[in-house]
Amino acid sequence: MTAFRTVPGDGPLRLVVVGAGQMGRNWLRAIGSSALVEAVGVVDLDLAAAEDAAPPSAVVGRTLAEVVDRSGPDAVVNVTIPEAHLPVTGEALRRGLPVLSEKPMAATPAEALALVRIAEETGELLAVSQNRRFHSGLWELRRLAGQLGRAGILTHEFFKAPHFGGFREVMANPLVLDMAIHNFDAARFLLGAEPVAVYCEEYNPGWSWYGGDAAATAIFEMTGGVRFVYTGSWCSPGLETAWNSRWRLSAERGSATWDGEGRPVAERTGGAPATADAVDDYPGDDLLGSLTLFVRALRTGEAPMGECHDNLRSLAMVHAAIASASRGERVRIDEVLAAAEADVGRLLTAG
Ligand SMILES: NC(=O)c1ccc[n+]([C@@H]2O[C@H](COP(=O)([O-])OP(=O)(O)OC[C@H]3O[C@@H](n4cnc5c(N)ncnc54)[C@H](O)[C@@H]3O)[C@@H](O)[C@H]2O)c1
The missing domain is CATH 3.30.360.10 (Dihydrodipicolinate Reductase; domain 2)
Incomplete structure (x- = not known):
């Protein structure tokens, strides 16, 4: 069981969204439609994009540091480009903020593993939204x-x-x-x-x-x-x-x-139809499913789908497939994870 810091409370979870591009706007719409969460800040290197996408009451800025200091959020949603996931998620975790990240967790398995290590070190929850599960x-x-x-x-x-x-x-x-x-x-x-x-x-x-x-x-x-x-x-x-x-x-x-x-x-077998049991604990469609499980996790301590240790295996499937195609041979998932492990120390020292 993965332990992480919970965020007690029963009001909407206060979120800063980093990245106000195409998908960031989708996230802001989803957040705006849910009573579980509230966007209190929006960050983008492109200030005009952040201003354009943010709800009227949100703090807007170019850096996470500035917007976090002014808005006091409970958590961060990272919707930047994959190359920015390591620095942005890493900074948020180190500031004591849980993170819900867009896929992929990071640009490479080693960068993703570095984030898993930072989440372990800080005790903060890092989850990746795989919205197509919902x-x-x-x-x-x-x-x-x-x-x-x-x-x-x-x-x-x-x-x-x-x-x-x-x-x-x-x-x-x-x-x-x-x-x-x-x-x-x-x-x-x-x-x-x-x-x-x-x-x-x-x-x-x-x-x-x-x-x-x-x-x-x-x-x-x-x-x-x-x-x-x-x-x-x-x-x-x-x-x-x-x-x-x-x-x-x-x-x-x-x-x-x-x-x-x-x-x-x-x-x-034999041709009779099979029917499913009544719907179980379905958390909602698309981004709302990810948000619901993230909020529930922070309120209760129950690990959400997409929790970073778990999601690393989905990311490893991608990189194992690419390695297999380039080498023309079968590649084991363990090999990809071991290569990430060998590289992660360098990334953490550099960061
Ligand atoms: N789940 C899905 O269905 C889905 C669909 C599209 C994209 N995505 C994912 O969403 C993420 C964003 O994709 P997009 O299409 O919105 O990209 P985009 O290029 O439209 O937007 C990214 C935004 O992030 C900003 N940005 C980049 N680095 C930053 C940093 N360090 N600090 C602050 N802002 C920064 C950019 O200025 C830009 O506005 C990617 O991880 C992508 O894979 C997911």
Whole structure:
């Protein structure tokens, strides 16, 4: 059990949001719609962006130090770019503030592990929002899976064709690095299993408008011998899947499918339908699910989904897949975590 400092109280949790870009604005909207939280400060290197995005009563500034001193928050939400996650989250934790971070926890597994160490050292909670876990269909699929016996194969398809412009069209590994962490994390959630090793190929279809590889197929071995077969593409026009992908679980006593939007369906051996139990403790959709669990964690001490020790394994899946594709061989998740461990001392000394 991971222990962290709790924040007693029953009013809204006072938050400073760092990063007022596209996703920061989504966070501010979600925070504004929830009675559990309140945005008391907004930070961005681009002051005009912070001013434009902030609610009227919030303190606005260019640095975390300045805004924290003036607003006295209970916690920080980090929605900066991944390269800024180590310095921003690290500073917030060291100032005695718990952090809810956008994915990825940090730009590399070693940087993420450095943050895990800082969270341990300071006793503050660090959680990563994997907002795509929070869809009632995915939770129902997980409950259905629980009725079908041992899982064997989980297959996943993500086919979309967005023209984002900007950094995604020039970065290396745009699909695996920027998007697939959601799906890898969801597979761990669905199966209740941990990644062991992966074989991955990344490629760029001839018509792709992305500079880096916009498509990938990966086979993960999960604990218990389950295989999670991931296929995805950012440049597949026609019959696009939902943003939450298309899933199929093949298990010992039946199968279940989900189209990523509606309700999943399941069939037992012999053809009878399977139905899920009533909804369990579902915390709400999308960013509200992450916020609810973060607030509950700080009020009760119950570790939230995305707690940093746990989330490190979702991040390691991403980097193991990229290493596998570049080396053309199967890569163990332990290897990625050991390499991060070897590097973390240097980062903590430098920081
Ligand atoms: N969960 C999702 O569905 C989802 C979707 C999009 C983006 N994201 C994640 O959200 C984060 C932000 O992405 P975005 O698309 O909003 O990026 P963005 O570039 O639109 O915005 C980032 C903002 O952070 C600011 N910033 C950068 N470094 C800073 C620092 N050190 N201090 C203060 N401000 C700083 C920038 O000025 C910019 O305004 C990333 O981690 C990204 O992966 C998640």
